[in-house]
Amino acid sequence: MGGMSSQFGQLFRISTWGESHGGGVGVVIDGCPPLIELTEADIQRDLDRRRPGQSEIVTPRAEEDRCEILSGVFGGKTTGTPIAILVRNKDARPEAYKEMETAFRPSHADFTYQAKYGIRNWQGGGRASARETIGRVAAAAIAKKVLATFSPSLEIVAYVKSIHGIEAEVDPATVQFAQVENNIVRCPEPEATAKMIELIKKMRSEGDSVGGVVECVIRGVPPGWGEPVFDKLEADLAKAVMSLPATKGFEIGSGFAGTLLTGSQHNDAFEMRDGKVRTKSNLSGGIQGGISNGEAIFFRIAFKPTATISQKQQTVSTGGENVELAARGRHDPCVLPRAVPMVEAMAALVLCDHALRQRAQNGG
Numbered sequence: 385m386g387g388m389s390s391q392f393g394q395l396f397r398i399s400t401w402g403e404s405h406g407g408g409v410g411v412v413i414d415g416c417p418p419l420i421e422l423t424e425a426d427i428q429r430d431l432d433r434r435r436p437g438q439s440e441i442v443t444p445r446a447e448e449d450r451c452e453i454l455s456g457v458f459g460g461k462t463t464g465t466p467i468a469i470l471v472r473n474k475d476a477r478p479e480a481y482k483e484m485e486t487a488f489r490p491s492h493a494d495f496t497y498q499a500k501y502g503i504r505n506w507q508g509g510g511r512a513s514a515r516e517t518i519g520r521v522a523a524a525a526i527a528k529k530v531l532a533t534f535s536p537s538l539e540i541v542a543y544v545k546s547i548h549g550i551e552a553e554v555d556p557a558t559v560q561f562a563q564v565e566n567n568i569v570r571c572p573e574p575e576a577t578a579k580m581i582e583l584i585k586k587m588r589s590e591g592d593s594v595g596g597v598v599e600c601v602i603r604g605v606p607p608g609w610g611e612p613v614f615d616k617l618e619a620d621l622a623k624a625v626m627s628l629p630a631t632k633g634f635e636i637g638s639g640f641a642g643t644l645l646t647g648s649q650h651n652d653a654f655e656m657r658d659g660k661v662r663t664k665s666n667l668s669g670g671i672q673g674g675i676s677n678g679e680a681i682f683f684r685i686a687f688k689p690t691a692t693i694s695q696k697q698q699t700v701s702t703g704g705e706n707v708e709l710a711a712r713g714r715h716d717p718c719v720l721p722r723a724v725p726m727v728e729a730m731a732a733l734v735l736c737d738h739a740l741r742q743r744a745q746n747g748g
Contacts, residue, residue: 400519404508411519418464439568524729527736537604547596552576591694616674624730633686637669
């Protein structure tokens with residue numbers, strides 16, 4: 385599969401393309417079932433949540449990120465043929481990246497892309513830029529429409545759980561999408577949100593950055609989704625979210641904290657409830673043996689502090705000399721608020737793919 389690294393999914397397969405400062409970015413979706421109602425507005429809603437310039441705590445790059453559906457939709461419905469979506473880049477400022485032509489930004493992909501290909505698009509980070517995630521979010525908006533058709537009770541809610549040392553108290557069982565979306569940090573707890581905004585503004589003024597944790601809960605997944613062994617549901621979720629820029633860790637259910645429990649404490653006891661097999665606790669995070677068990681799936685993903693900062697840093701030039709670099713350009717002092725729709729998107733893509741795989745293999 386060498387050279388195919390921009391594809392994701394088995395039956396619901398996407399290919400993203402484009403760079404930060406090229407003509408545009410986008411995605412081709414293959415395997416979307418026909419007769420799903422779809423408009424550009426359906427896709428635009430999620431792109432607006434991901435786009436830059438949406439608030440005072442994210443990058444001020446002014447991109448509308450208007451999507452254009454080029455194929456695969458006719459009369460407001462999917463046709464079953466490949467769907468191509470394009471978003472043009474409007475507010476690129478390549479001149480702000482001139483220093484990166486010859487100096488590698490610390491903890492960024494500049495050096496590694498150069499090492500791999502011997503050439504790189506240094507404007508805005510090129511393919512390593514989070515602008516690449518536009519294609520994923522657009523494709524996921526379609527995945528959500530497919531899921532709503534096949535599994536109407538399914539819902540995906542991601543939110544900022546912590547930023548730096550500020551942790552929000554959130555109940556994954558009851559948290560609602562509207563609570564997440566009512567503030568610019570996308571944290572459902574108001575007290576933590578206020579502290580987070582203050583910290584992010586402070587970091588921006590100091591030319592520094594911070595990281596944090598996004599938590600995601602998926603409710604209403606029926607038992608039986610996921611494939612044993614290599615394509616376990618949590619393995620595919622882990623690969624999906626760890627393929628996002630700036631990710632550094634993944635845990636599901638009890639995660640690393642589960643290592644502090646004994647088996648008798650950690651096991652989720654089964655019981656019959658409303659005629660269904662349920663678990664009394666949910667330390668498994670809704671997945672056992674790689675297959676959903678009908679309980680809520682919840683996982684956490686760690687995002688590092690944004691690599692591009694405007695403070696002076698020690699680095700190396702393409703000519704092999706030790707140099708100093710103070711990055712210019714427009715960057716997020718904290719990626720977390722914009723990462724929320726990206727995490728949701730990757731979860732939706734995995735679930736849609738596994739929903740279709742379950743139907744293909746088992747008829748439902």
